[in-house]
Structures are given as structure tokens and as C-alpha cells.
Amino acid sequence: MLITLAGLLAIVGALAGAYYFAMRPVTLRIAVGPANSDDVKLVQALTQAFTHAHGQVRLRPVQTDGATASAKELADGKVDLAIIRGDLDVPKNAQAVATLRKNVAVLWVPPPARGKAKKTGAKITKISQLAGRRVGVVGRTQANVNLLKVILQQYGVDPGKVEIVQFPAPEAVEAIRNQKADAYLAAGPVNSKITADAIAASTKDGGTATFLAIDSNEAIAQNHPAYEAAEIPAGAFGGSPDRPEDEVKTISFAHHIVARKGLSEATIAAFTRQLFAVRQQLMTEFPLAAKIETPDTDKDAAIPVHPGAAAFVDGEEKTFLDRYSDYIWWGLMALSAMGSLGAWFAGYLKKDERGNNTSLRERLLEMIAAARRCDSTEELDQMQAEADDILRDTLLCFDHGAIEEGALAAFNIALEQLHHAVADRKALLLSIAQNLQRAGAQFRATGTL
Structure with a gap:
């Protein structure tokens, strides 16, 4: 009877230990950047929300210089999660967990400045007229320059014949006020404050900005899977009159939360569940949280989905017993066999x-x-x-x-x-x-x- 009781206590202890180790909080390192960006602020808010919720997953932000550096950190195996741009080189070991937001490319031409002589050449109304002109790109990342080059090449404009100058986001408004370029490109969410401020700065002396439509957006999306055809709704950037006054065709790309391939399916499923659970709480303070979407689970998706995120999206997330029932069964069988062997050995002695x-x-x-x-x-x-x-x-x-x-x-x-x-x-x-x-x-x- 004592041996039986000891065996039962051993089984209960083993099950309790297995449950503790399986359900203990897991800390995931997430690469995000650049400093002071909306992405960094959102990840910091997620980190605090996960901690207060006492969930199974905790976050530890790893700040980088931007999406490219974050992707490299993931490729080198230094982090578990990363926020990357879908139109950049995606690490081979990256699997999608969530779509953080979708960004649109905005091309516009400011009205002529008052009290200054008009520049030579016709007014820019089409992308094909940008050859020989100066185009300002908001943001210091090379990815935005690459985006402009993709658009120019689609319209037969040699990027080498276009003078491209970049303005860091904090300096963009001042540069645009000083009419540093003939046209501008910005990339961000439809409700991006940076883009809205840049457009407002270009019309400070009155007049209406001319938005350049990317009518070949579907062709670009077909040739470059990282981009999608999209539209900028009328009045998306405020102002009077509305900016823009009508819908404008453009292309979009996504920022993704990706996980390192091979990371536990249960861990990523728990992270995805917590992410969408706290999203509602963060919308008031961070409207950007409302843009978080589930990943594309199609087999031909540009970034393959992580099995844990797919399980959450498809409602096939496994419970503790689902994940470990086989181990528990075989453990009980092993204990039974060990008990029989022990009894035989005791009898043999x-x-x-x-x-x-x-x-x-x-x-x-x-x-x-x-x-x-x-x-x-x-x-x-x-x-x-x-x-x-x-x-x-x-x-x-x-x-x-x-x-x-x-x-x-x-x-x-x-x-x-x-x-x-x-x-x-x-x-x-x-x-x-x-x-x-x-x-x-x-x-x-x-x-x-």
C-alpha cells in the first residue's frame, strides 16, 4: 500500500511539474525600430499590457535602427520576433504572426509658392513628368527610395534622371515649407500624422496640392508581390478643401510582426491570442493598434504564416491536454511498466x-x-x-x-x-x-x- 501511495504521489508530482513548466511565462525578444517611432511606442505599450495581464507570454523589446536592422536580428537568431517591412528582403527563417499595419504610398505636387517666379517646365500632373525633376522622400530609410524607383520604372521614368533627396521625418515639414523639391513621396498609414503634416506644410501659402495617381497599381502588385493595389479615400489627410478631393489610386505594403521559424507553436499561438486580446485596450492611447490584423494564412502568401498563428486564426489552437496527452499517456505507461519491473525485481530478491x-x-x-x-x-x-x-x-x-x-x-x-x-x-x-x-x-x- 505504501508503494502504491508513493507511486501515485510520484505521478501527481510529475503531472504538476509538467503543467508548471508548460504554463510558465515565456519571454520573447522582439526587434523594433527606429527610436521614438510609433512602432517602438506600440511595442512598449504591448509589453506593459502583457505584463499586467499576467499572460503566458511576455515581451522584451530590442531597439534597432529600423525595419532592415530588425530583419537582420531575426535572421541571425538574436531575437524571437521582429517588426519588418513587407517590401524589404524577408529573412528565410521568418514566419508571419500578424499584420501590424498597411501603408500607402502618397505622391503629391505642392502648389507654386507665392511671390516667386514660376519654375520652367509644365506643371506636374502625371508621374511620367517627373523626369528631370527633384523629388523629396519623407523618411531616411532606403526602402522609401526603392519604393519611388519601382513607381518610376513602371511609368518608364529612369530613376537616374530624377534627383531624389531624403528628408528625415522630424525635418520633413521644415524642408517642405522651404520648397526643397518639385514633388514629394511619403509612405505610411492612411491616417499617418507625418504624411498629413507634410502635405499641410506644402500648402501653407494657400493653393491645392496635386496628388499623383498610380493608375498602374495592379500591374505593380502583379510584378512585385510585396505590394498591393490600394486607394487613398477622399479627405484622408484633412484640410479644406479635402486632401485629396477624390479617391486616388496607389500601392500599399505592410509592416508585419514575424516570428523565428521553429519557435514553439503553442508559444506563438499564445502570443497571437494575447496580442488581439489587448488590442482593444490600446486603441484609445494608440490608434495604430486598430490597424493590427490577422496574417494571411494562404499557402501562397508572400510571407508564410507561423503554424501557431495559423492555429489561432483557424480556431484550432490546442489545449494543454491536446498538446501533452500523448506524453501523459506514455508517461503513465512507463510508470506502470517501471512498477511492474520493480515488483518483479523485489520478488526476485x-x-x-x-x-x-x-x-x-x-x-x-x-x-x-x-x-x-x-x-x-x-x-x-x-x-x-x-x-x-x-x-x-x-x-x-x-x-x-x-x-x-x-x-x-x-x-x-x-x-x-x-x-x-x-x-x-x-x-x-x-x-x-x-x-x-x-x-x-x-x-x-x-x-x-
């Missing part, structure tokens, strides 16, 4: 003691037969003493577990038979002795007479 007890039982049976033929009460007393010794040894064997209750019951029957045989034989011998004494007394009495 006691085989000599058990064999000795068997010989003692055979000795009892021999003593029963001998007692029935015995002619001496002294020998019967010796047999009784020997039976007492056998009883003592048998009880010790039972205490040691060498024999079971069935064997003890059989021994008890043999012992009782011996007691009966000895008692009956003693009674017979005593009766014979008394009869002989009476016969002798009668003989002496008869001879005297």
Missing part, C-alpha cells in the same frame, strides 16, 4: 527467502506424518517447538513481503493439522500408558491372591 519458507512448509507436512507415528512424547514436544520456530520464520517472511496472504493461509492450515496430530498422538500415548498401568496393577493384585 526475495526468491531465496520464499524458497526457504516453502521448504519449511514441506517440513510441517512431514512432521504431521511423523507425529502420527511417533511413540515418544518428548519427540512430540520437540516437533511442537520446531513448529513454533517455523511459525516465527513464516511471519517474518510475510512481514518482508516474501509470501502473500494465500501462502500464509496454507501454512496456517498445515500448522493446525500438526497441532491436531500432536495433540491426538499425545492423547493416544497417554491412554496407552494408563491402560498399561491399570493392567499391571490388576496383574499384581491377582498374583498376590
